Amino acid sequence: MFSIILAAAMMAAQPVAEPPVSDPSVKPQYPTLPVITDNEHLYETFGGKDGLTALMDDAMNRWLANPRTRPFFEHADQARIKELLVKQFCVVMHGPCTYDGRTMAEAHRGMNISEGSFYALVEELQVAMNKRHIPFNAQNRLIAGLAPMHRDIINNK
Numbered sequence: 234m235f236s237i238i239l240a241a242a243m244m245a246a247q248p249v250a251e252p253p254v255s256d257p258s259v260k261p262q263y264p265t266l267p268v269i270t271d272n273e274h275l276y277e278t279f280g281g282k283d284g285l286t287a288l289m290d291d292a293m294n295r296w297l298a299n300p301r302t303r304p305f306f307e308h309a310d311q312a313r314i315k316e317l318l319v320k321q322f323c324v325v326m327h328g329p330c331t332y333d334g335r336t337m338a339e340a341h342r343g344m345n346i347s348e349g350s351f352y353a354l355v356e357e358l359q360v361a362m363n364k365r366h367i368p369f370n371a372q373n374r375l376i377a378g379l380a381p382m383h384r385d386i387i388n389n390k
């Protein structure tokens with residue numbers, strides 16, 4: 234299932250203006266801000282900024298409860314991450330936002346996040362989307378936009 238979404242994402246995603254990388258040794262392999270171009274109403278389907286903020290509150294609680302993701306988030310600045318995720322998802326969905334966080338390669342460098350932790354994070358996000366009754370095809374579009382970022386996130390030493 235995930236690999237189908239991943240393949241679709243490689244075709245659908247297009248780069249937009251990326252945040253600068255502060256360390257020149259960081260070489261992103263995938264745009265941090267892919268833009269999903271085949272559904273102009275995705276942002277509205279997710280309830281706009283308020284909907285995304287509520288979604289991220291729920292998702293972060295789930296990441297903190299899941300043993301595969303908790304170690305990464307428990308000592309991190311959760312409020313800042315949630316705020317940046319709202320902005321990032323908004324841009325990915327063609328919403329009226331600007332993302333001013335780091336690239337995915339830069340933000341996750343040195344964490345050595347495993348594939349299992351990455352999938353656990355995505356699965357908890359899916360549970361949170363289900364709770365908010367986000368339609369399945371809208372969920373898939375978002376996941377498709379995010380999935381290729383795994384190259385910059387997993388095993389990033």
Ligand code: HEM
Pocket residue numbers: 301302305306309310314317318321333334335336340341346350351352354379380382383386
């Ligand atoms: C598609 C998947 C993911 C997306 C879209 C994503 C997105 C983001 C964003 C936007 C930030 C903020 C960037 C910044 O600080 O400037 C961030 C930071 C962070 N992410 Fe992720 N992330 C993903 C996967 C993961 C996974 C799998 C983990 C761990 C299990 C993780 C752990 C973290 C942590 C701990 C930070 C804070 C880093 C710091 O404060 O230095 N992320 N992520």
